[in-house]
Amino acid sequence: MTPTPLPRITWVPVLLLAALGAGTVRTRRRLRAVHVLPVVPPPAAAVPRPAGWRLLTARGVEPDAATFLAACAHAEREGLRVLDLLPADLPAERALGLLRLVDPARYREDRLGEGRGAGFAVLVADEVRARAGVDAAGPYSTPAELLALTRRLKEYAPDATGLAIAPALSCGSFGMVGGAARAAELRAQGLPPGALAAAQLAGLALLAATVGRHGRWGASAAGLYCLQPYLALGGPDSPLRPADLARAGATRPLRSLGAALRTASAAARRRADADPARAAAYRSDLADGTERFLEPRRPDCPWCGSHRLAVRVRVPDLLQGKPGLFTLERCGDCGHVFQNPRLSPEGLEFYYRDFYDGRGGEGAGTVFGRLGAAYRSRAEMLRPHAVPASWLDVGTGHGHFCNAARAVWPATRFDGLDMGEGVREAEHRGWVDTGYQGQFPEFASKLAGQYEVVSMYHYLEHTRDPFAELDAAAAVLAPGGFLTIELPDPQSRMAGLLGPAWLPWFQPQHQHLIPAANLREALSDRGLTVLAEEHGPAHQGNDFFGAVALTATRLAPDPDRPWGPAPTPGARARASAVRVASLPFFVAAAALDALRTTAAHHSDGGNAYRLLARKDTR
Numbered sequence: 001m002t003p004t005p006l007p008r009i010t011w012v013p014v015l016l017l018a019a020l021g022a023g024t025v026r027t028r029r030r031l032r033a034v035h036v037l038p039v040v041p042p043p044a045a046a047v048p049r050p051a052g053w054r055l056l057t058a059r060g061v062e063p064d065a066a067t068f069l070a071a072c073a074h075a076e077r078e079g080l081r082v083l084d085l086l087p088a089d090l091p092a093e094r095a096l097g098l099l100r101l102v103d104p105a106r107y108r109e110d111r112l113g114e115g116r117g118a119g120f121a122v123l124v125a126d127e128v129r130a131r132a133g134v135d136a137a138g139p140y141s142t143p144a145e146l147l148a149l150t151r152r153l154k155e156y157a158p159d160a161t162g163l164a165i166a167p168a169l170s171c172g173s174f175g176m177v178g179g180a181a182r183a184a185e186l187r188a189q190g191l192p193p194g195a196l197a198a199a200q201l202a203g204l205a206l207l208a209a210t211v212g213r214h215g216r217w218g219a220s221a222a223g224l225y226c227l228q229p230y231l232a233l234g235g236p237d238s239p240l241r242p243a244d245l246a247r248a249g250a251t252r253p254l255r256s257l258g259a260a261l262r263t264a265s266a267a268a269r270r271r272a273d274a275d276p277a278r279a280a281a282y283r284s285d286l287a288d289g290t291e292r293f294l295e296p297r298r299p300d301c302p303w304c305g306s307h308r309l310a311v312r313v314r315v316p317d318l319l320q321g322k323p324g325l326f327t328l329e330r331c332g333d334c335g336h337v338f339q340n341p342r343l344s345p346e347g348l349e350f351y352y353r354d355f356y357d358g359r360g361g362e363g364a365g366t367v368f369g370r371l372g373a374a375y376r377s378r379a380e381m382l383r384p385h386a387v388p389a390s391w392l393d394v395g396t397g398h399g400h401f402c403n404a405a406r407a408v409w410p411a412t413r414f415d416g417l418d419m420g421e422g423v424r425e426a427e428h429r430g431w432v433d434t435g436y437q438g439q440f441p442e443f444a445s446k447l448a449g450q451y452e453v454v455s456m457y458h459y460l461e462h463t464r465d466p467f468a469e470l471d472a473a474a475a476v477l478a479p480g481g482f483l484t485i486e487l488p489d490p491q492s493r494m495a496g497l498l499g500p501a502w503l504p505w506f507q508p509q510h511q512h513l514i515p516a517a518n519l520r521e522a523l524s525d526r527g528l529t530v531l532a533e534e535h536g537p538a539h540q541g542n543d544f545f546g547a548v549a550l551t552a553t554r555l556a557p558d559p560d561r562p563w564g565p566a567p568t569p570g571a572r573a574r575a576s577a578v579r580v581a582s583l584p585f586f587v588a589a590a591a592l593d594a595l596r597t598t599a600a601h602h603s604d605g606g607n608a609y610r611l612l613a614r615k616d617t618r
Contacts, residue, residue: 013210013217020224027096027232033104034086035164036239037070050076054129054136057121058143060172061087067166071123074164080108081125081157084117084150087169088241092229092248093259094118095240099232101189108162111403112369114190115154115161119143120171122150125157131428132156142181148188155429158403165239179262186263190366194267198580200260204253226252278359279562285350286563290324293347297340301331303518308332309340312490315500315507318550320360321557321564322351326507330490337490337513342464351508356397356420359562368400375404377537378457378486381612385531386482388412392451394440394473395459399426415451417443441465444472451476457486458608461510467522474526479617483528486538486610488513494543494596494607503546504607516609528613539606541597544589552582 050072055063063071063085075083086098102116120143129136132153140146154161183193207225211218229248233240242248248255300307312330317323329340343351356364378401382388388409393402396416403426405414416423416432417440427435436443454473463469473483488504490513495502504510520530556578559567600606 012206013214013221016207016210016221017217017224020221020228023100024224024228024231027099027228030099030102030104031095031233031238031240034239035074035104035162037067037074037085037164037166039167040066040070052126053123054126055121055123056134056136056140056146056149058119058140058146058172061120061169062172063121063166063169067168068123071164071166075123075125075162078162079160080162081128081160082115082150082153082162083123084161084163085121085123085166085169086118086163086240087120087171088165088167088239089170089243090118090120090240091171091244092233092242093256095233095242096229102163104163108159109407110372111158111407112372112375112400113154114366114369115151116189117147117150117163119147119150119185119188121166121169122146122153124153128153128156131430142184144181144184144188147185151189158429158431159407167239171243179259179264179266182259182263183266190362192267193263195579197260197264197267200256201264202583204257204260207253222253226250228252275562278354282563286323290322290347293324293343293350294341295344298342301334301336302338302512303336303514304331304334306331306333312337313500313505315505316554317351317508318500318553319506319509320351320355321553321561323563324351324508328505328507328513334518335491335515336518339508339511342511343508347508354562355509357422365398368397371400372404374540375401376408378455378484378610379405379408381484381532381534381610382409382453382482385612385614386452388453388482390451391415391453391455392417392447392476393432393455393457394418394469395456395462396423396426396432396435398422399429399431399435401455401457402426403429403431441468441472444475447476449476449478452478452481453484454481455484457484457610458488460485460514461487461506461512464511466512466514470522470526474528474615477615479615481615482531483523483613483615484610485519485613486608487519489516489535489607489609491515492607493605498543498547501547501550502607503542503550504540516611519611523611523613527616529616530611530613532612533609534604534611535609536601536604536606538608538610539597539600540608541593541600543596543607544592545586548582548585548589552578 050069053072053075055068055071057063067085071083071085075081086095098116098118101114107113107116124134132155134149134153140149186193186196207222211222226249229242229245229252233242234245299309301309309329309331312328314325314327316325327340328337330337354360389411390413391402391405391409393399393414393416396402396418397420399416399422402414402416406412413433415434415436416426417436417438419438421437423432423435423437426432454476456469456473460466460469477483488506488510492504495504504513516533520533523530556571556575557564559571559575597606
């Protein structure tokens with residue numbers, strides 16, 4: 001008897017069903033975690049406004065007195081300083097989008113998390129509003145303005161921001177939005193509208209292809225996609241009552257397609273950089289070429305003085321796509337890797353410009369904001385050795401590490417030092433207690449002996465003279481104090497495998513890549529004893545993802561970069577094509593990085609290392 005063949009498993013629709021099902025369950029769970037303000041009858045007479053609070057709203061959104069009082073009472077009871085209010089009639093796709101971005105159960109504790117909300121009403125304490133420089137006048141014209149405001153306010157109340165559903169609050173006239181308004185709302189949240197629209201269109205195309213090729217399985221996936229708003233947001237126990245829920249499911253594919261096309265069109269019409277003065281300044285800087293930004297090549301190693309030098313790698317600026325080619329050389333005696341010829345101070349200013357601030361500031365802030373686990377791991381390294389009362393973070397930027405480390409060491413005074421203006425903003429936000437702006441060696445005598453801990457996380461490789469920086473750290477530490485340093489590891493296997501596309505080369509910003517043995521010796525020479533050395537825990541899981549990103553930049557730089565030629569339709573088409581073509585490589589790279597990170601943690605070998613050293617007490 002011929003056996004009956006087993007039915008062929010159609011993996012694509014099965015995976016789609018699993019992803020949609022998991023997303024629906026997650027959204028339902030998150031919705032249940034959002035606090036619901038009590039519904040109370042309006043007061044019979046006018047009541048005094050609670051002191052110290054301001055309710056900011058989008059134009060046309062009019063909360064009643066009972067909602068305002070309930071929101072104030074909830075915020076004061078929970079110790080919140082910022083509370084975003086979700087209208088009960090929040091449209092289905094808006095609600096799904098918000099709950100896709102925010103896990104309410106973890107939102108408040110995530111000190112580095114982006115501020116998110118519905119964009120209709122936000123309650124803020126006057127003290128936070130004043131520190132953030134927010135005008136109390138209102139209402140705000142659009143939800144996009146309020147979304148940007150909520151994002152800013154959370155930076156000033158990183159562990160005291162929450163969400164709540166206000167049953168008596170309505171969206172007013174802002175329920176549905178066009179493409180331009182939707183693109184503006186995404187940008188206000190730090191999200192790229194063009195990329196998100198492209199991802200949504202790709203998802204809809206995959207869903208359509210699945211329906212066409214896989215019959216009942218494909219139809220099941222499409223059906224679940226249409227039912228998702230009902231399953232996630234509907235039901236008698238749901239605290240939300242989206243005004244469009246009845247039609248959200250039946251027409252969801254068409255409505256999503258139209259919204260994605262409108263958003264993509266609006267994003268394409270908006271130029272990424274519309275500042276002619278910025279472009280003119282770059283044209284002036286580049287008129288005489290880039291060779292003037294480099295100092296003469298040195299013939300010896302800056303670490304040991306050896307003349308046995310060899311080229312390790314030559315790399316263009318793959319971070320921003322600015323003109324120039326940079327050489328890293330390796331010492332044959334001590335293994336030190338350094339930029340040769342190195343950038344002059346004028347060159348450093350040119351190549352740093354618009355990376356951590358200006359045009360690239362928002363993107364850099366987003367990246368740093370996603371490193372919370374790494375920041376906490378760095379702070380935890382001190383646990384077996386000390387309970388620090390004072391900590392100076394050198395190269396603090398906007399203070400992201402200090403903000404995250406407060407969750408580990410809540411009683412510690414965290415100060416920060418950096419050359420950029422971001423350290424002042426960190427002080428205003430309360431992420432650092434005191435901010436120092438300038439070169440670290442310049443503060444060595446002023447701060448001598450004042451700190452129990454000094455940290456240099458991915459800072460030393462950016463400096464022109466690492467020895468001077470280590471001297472300053474030794475001077476600033478109190479006797480028995482601790483110095484903790486984290487650096488890229490130039491001896492990582494991935495440096496040879498990926499070549500110029502290895503992200504930690506980070507040219508042209510990284511001036512020195514120091515082997516761990518060299519750093520240990522330098523610390524010993526300054527009276528510091530190494531207590532701990534970690535490689536696996538310091539690994540940053542971005543080797544393959546970074547290689548794909550750098551390669552994509554090399555193939556098709558941002559056509560709107562102000563230091564590049566005037567954008568042409570061909571350049572834009574090429575950049576778009578490279579972005580689309582790179583998507584599967586990014587997915588594969590993320591999977592490889594996850595495996596690589598697991599291997600690094602088990603083998604204690606990654607792309608970075610950190611040391612903890614104690615200053616001698618004698």
